[in-house]
Amino acid sequence: MIDDYIKAEKKGERTFRRDTGRGKYPYLPVLDEIVSQTDVSEEHVGLVEVPIESIRGTKTKGRTEAFASDFMPILDPSSEFAMKWTKLYDSAKVDGIREPIKAYEYMRSFYVQEGNKRVSVSAFLGVQTVLADVTRLVPKRTDDIENRIYFEFLDFYRVAPLYDISFSEEGRYEKLASFYGQNLKKVWPREKLEDLRTDFNIFRKAFKKDGGDRLDMTTGDAFLVYLRFYGPDLMNVDESLLHDRIKKLWDEFVVSGDSDSVEIVEHPQEVEKQSNVITSFLTRRPSYSKKNPLKVAFMYERAPETSGWIYGHELGRNYIEQKYDGTVITKKFDDCATDEILRKRIDEAVKDGAELIFTVSPIQMNETLKSAVHFPEVKFFNCSVNLQQNAVRTYYGRMYEAKFLMGFLAGTRNRNHRIGYLASYPIFGAVSEINAFAIGVSMADPDAEIFLAWSSVKDFDWKQYFKEMDVDLISGQDFIKPKEASREYGLYRINDDGSISNLAFPLWDWGKYYELIIKQILDGTWDDDPVDGTKALNYWWGISSGVIDVILSPHLPYQSYKLIDLIKQAMERNELNPFYGEIWEQGPKKVKGFGTPKLSNEEILTMTWLNDNIFGCLPIESELNHEAKAAVEVSGTLEE
Numbered sequence: 300m301i302d303d304y305i306k307a308e309k310k311g312e313r314t315f316r317r318d319t320g321r322g323k324y325p326y327l328p329v330l331d332e333i334v335s336q337t338d339v340s341e342e343h344v345g346l347v348e349v350p351i352e353s354i355r356g357t358k359t360k361g362r363t364e365a366f367a368s369d370f371m372p373i374l375d376p377s378s379e380f381a382m383k384w385t386k387l388y389d390s391a392k393v394d395g396i397r398e399p400i401k402a403y404e405y406m407r408s409f410y411v412q413e414g415n416k417r418v419s420v421s422a423f424l425g426v427q428t429v430l431a432d433v434t435r436l437v438p439k440r441t442d443d444i445e446n447r448i449y450f451e452f453l454d455f456y457r458v459a460p461l462y463d464i465s466f467s468e469e470g471r472y473e474k475l476a477s478f479y480g481q482n483l484k485k486v487w488p489r490e491k492l493e494d495l496r497t498d499f500n501i502f503r504k505a506f507k508k509d510g511g512d513r514l515d516m517t518t519g520d521a522f523l524v525y526l527r528f529y530g531p532d533l534m535n536v537d538e539s540l541l542h543d544r545i546k547k548l549w550d551e552f553v554v555s556g557d558s559d560s561v562e563i564v565e566h567p568q569e570v571e572k573q574s575n576v577i578t579s580f581l582t583r584r585p586s587y588s589k590k591n592p593l594k595v596a597f598m599y600e601r602a603p604e605t606s607g608w609i610y611g612h613e614l615g616r617n618y619i620e621q622k623y624d625g626t627v628i629t630k631k632f633d634d635c636a637t638d639e640i641l642r643k644r645i646d647e648a649v650k651d652g653a654e655l656i657f658t659v660s661p662i663q664m665n666e667t668l669k670s671a672v673h674f675p676e677v678k679f680f681n682c683s684v685n686l687q688q689n690a691v692r693t694y695y696g697r698m699y700e701a702k703f704l705m706g707f708l709a710g711t712r713n714r715n716h717r718i719g720y721l722a723s724y725p726i727f728g729a730v731s732e733i734n735a736f737a738i739g740v741s742m743a744d745p746d747a748e749i750f751l752a753w754s755s756v757k758d759f760d761w762k763q764y765f766k767e768m769d770v771d772l773i774s775g776q777d778f779i780k781p782k783e784a785s786r787e788y789g790l791y792r793i794n795d796d797g798s799i800s801n802l803a804f805p806l807w808d809w810g811k812y813y814e815l816i817i818k819q820i821l822d823g824t825w826d827d828d829p830v831d832g833t834k835a836l837n838y839w840w841g842i843s844s845g846v847i848d849v850i851l852s853p854h855l856p857y858q859s860y861k862l863i864d865l866i867k868q869a870m871e872r873n874e875l876n877p878f879y880g881e882i883w884e885q886g887p888k889k890v891k892g893f894g895t896p897k898l899s900n901e902e903i904l905t906m907t908w909l910n911d912n913i914f915g916c917l918p919i920e921s922e923l924n925h926e927a928k929a930a931v932e933v934s935g936t937l938e939e
Contacts, residue, residue: 304376304385307423311371318368327363327370328356330403330410334436339405344433346399349409350463351422351429358403358412370419388420396421399430406438406449407465428463444469454483459492464499464519471523478526494531498522501533505541514552521552528669547672550689554835561687562834563900565697567815567844570836572826587821589625595817596648598641598658598667599633607778607788609633612659612682615809619817622810627817638666645670649677655820657813658682661726661934662926667691678825680816683934685727685904687835694812695728697841699735699903700870701805702774703877704849704863705790706739708803709747709772711859712792713740716747719770721761723754724927725917726934731903735877736774737910751915755927768914777805789850802855806848812840839900843871878903883911 318325354370357363365374374380400414409431411418421429440450447469455472456462458481466472473483479495481487487495502522511521528551529536529544536544564570587593600606603613616629630651632644641663648656649670654677658667661683671679671690681688684695709718718740722733737749750768752761754776765773771793779788789804816838819825840846849867851860869875878898882890890908891898898906907917920931 300389301376301381301385303388303423304372304381307384307388307419308372308374308376308381310423311367311369311373314367314369314371315373323368325368327366327368327415328410329360329363330356330358330405330436331360334405334438339436339438342435342437344404344435346430347433347460347462348428349400349402349431349433351418351427353407353409353462353465354402354411354418354429355408356410357415358410362415366415366419370415370422372419384416384419387416388423391417391420391424396426396429399432401434402431403434403436404462405436406445407452407462409433451483458483458485459487459495461492461496461499463496463503464522465517466519466523467517468520471520475519475523475526478531498531498533501536501541505538505545509542509545511545511552516552516555520555524548524551524555527665528672551668551672554687554689561685561901562836563685563904564836564838565840565900567819567838567840570826570838571819571824587626592626592628593623593655593817593820594648594651594653595619595627595629595655595657596645596651596653597629597631598635598644598648598656598663599631600636600660600662602633603631604781607776607781609659610781611778611807612657612809615811615813618810619813622814623817623821626821635663641666642670645674649674654678655817656680660930661686662929664688664691664693664933678820683727684837684839685901686837686934689835692836692838694816694838694840696807696812696847697839698728698777698805698807698847699731699877700841701847701849702732703735703739703870704866705774705803705805706736706877707743707866708739708851708855708859708863709736709774709790710740710743711862712802713744713747713772715769715771716744717750717768717770717772718747719750719752719765719768719773720913721752721754721773721775723776724930725753725755725923726930727904730906730909730917731878733913734906734908734910737913738877738882741910741912747912749910749913749915751909751913753918755924756918756922757924777807800854801852803849803851806850808846808848811844812846815840815844815846839904842867843873884908885911885913887911 315325365372365380367373372381372384396417398417400417401412402409403412418429438446438449440446448466451469451472452465455476464475476482479491481491499522502525503518506518506521511518514521525544525548528548533541597612597616599609599612601609603610613631616631619627620629630648632648635641635644641658645656656677657680658664659682661681664681664683664686667679667681668688668691671677675690679691681691681693682695683693686693720733720736722729733751740747740749750765750770752764753759754761773793774790775787777788779785786799786801788801790802792800792802794800842848849863851863866875876897880895881893884890885908909915909917920928923931
């Protein structure tokens with residue numbers, strides 16, 4: 300009926316006026332005007348179900364001005380075009396659209412060669428997909444992020460031919476595959492592909508019904524967030540439960556969809572509530588005492604005596620117990636080696652009244668996040684940095700500052716211009732520590748060379764490597780295991796007789812760190828929403844906050860003490876930073892020039908390049924041991 304065309308034409312006119320008012324091209328985009336045939340290669344895909352929402356325009360100019368940008372018609376109802384559209388619409392209501400359209404796909408968007416009216420009618424009828432004979436235009440590989448994501452999609456499509464699921468960041472197709480026990484190398488079994496298709500369609504329907512289209516993210520991004528919390532098999536999830544879960548995850552969707560969603564907090568006062576006399580009077584401050592203590596739980600993967608890292612946190616927990624003498628009660632759980640056990644321990648802690656929970660490893664983040672959504676009244680922290688999670692705040696130290704100081708010291712104390720650096724995991728922040736050390740060395744000794752080794756690489760003898768490289772001055776592990784006492788930590792020298800002399804070591808003052816966080820809660824200055832709830836908060840405190848320091852050997856000359864103290868004071872006043880000014884990476888290749896500002900926090904945390912005086916490279920994931928792989932999966936900057 301012509302009345303249906305008139306309704307569609309009115310929708311098209313609204314879209315046309317809206318686009319025109321916003322200065323946007325109001326007609327269908329034309330693929331031939333977007334891409335040159337010389338810049339792409341063609342491959343025939345065949346018949347596939349194409350999402351209507353992914354059809355962007357037409358292949359050639361043709362009838363493009365007969366439609367608004369949403370494929371709704373805009374020609375006069377008395378036109379021949381309107382008659383043909385109406386006839387097709389009447390037929391489609393009874394029999395559906397039988398004949399497939401012909402379309403070109405470019406960068407996951409589709410452009411119609413034959414069948415514009417079929418797309419228009421299908422869109423007006425609310426059909427989700429249309430059958431299309433597709434030819435793909437493949438662009439040349441570049442370093443552009445959209446291009447890299449597209450080629451990852453192509454890897455996914457060749458093993459799981461679905462067009463529906465799109466992502467906004469690299470690595471997400473691989474993560475999606477892992478939830479279904481698959482990868483991007485082998486063709487998926489038919490049943491796994493159907494499971495994914497069914498799960499995604501169920502989620503998409505619910506997500507859109509709950510307003511997901513209002514978020515600046517793809518439905519695929521939101522689906523991946525959901526899978527991280529609740530896993531696949533949505534067929535067996537009650538519809539009301541699914542909507543309830545989506546509501547609980549809303550803040551996580553917001554954060555995941557915002558590419559600028561991580562707020563790096565460099566100083567404690569940045570997350571303190573700003574109050575005045577009126578707000579202080581109106582806001583009831585929590586009152587904690589020995590009769591009503593603040594209960595805090597610490598979740599460790601294993602016993603503190605088996606790990607120098609955990610032992611440092613345990614010293615911090617003991618400090619809090621002594622500092623607050625009953626006003627704050629802490630409890631440790633030192634057997635949280637798996638997600639299942641961690642979940643049980645968190646449940647126990649919450650049942651016991653814990654209001655604040657710390658998990659001390661990035662490996663524990665996934666389960667911490669799930670628990671934080673489940674217990675929104677509890678404050679959760681995970682010891683990691685630069686992760687996009689709204690429900691969990693993360694905390695870490697700017698250890699690169701300490702490594703810079705130690706590097707400078709090493710540059711003044713080396714004998715043969717050769718220094719070793721033993722790194723652990725290639726996670727966020729680790730590469731900046733390596734580079735800060737190397738830059739510190741080079742400022743004191745421009746001829747020095749840094750030999751890099753990784754303790755987390757399988758079947759690699761780093762001690763033998765340093766010996767072969769004639770290295771006797773080494774920056775080793777930051778901590779010693781209480782049960783395996785060794786002097787091979789911090790900055791140390793291997794003497795001619797094989798004995799070890801320690802020159803300095805970095806200090807993580809976890810007691811101070813936990814005190815600064817807990818003090819905000821006790822004083823009532825804790826801000827539940829310091830950045831309006833749209834960002835993930837990452838505490839990244841350093842020397843200026845007193846949570847990071849360097850301890851020097853008493854056997855060093857007083858000149859070394861004086862020099863390091865001067866440098867540290869300049870860093871505390873923000874007058875000196877290793878990543879200020881001219882920097883060169885391996886190659887050599889200039890990172891930035893003389894007199895330029897320091898790198899941003901994001902650039903420091905996510906750097907994957909190595910300074911030009913470093914010999915060595917970053918490991919690939921397949922080289923890492925099991926524990927390192929688990930850490931990299933959550934908080935790593937490297938991929939296979």
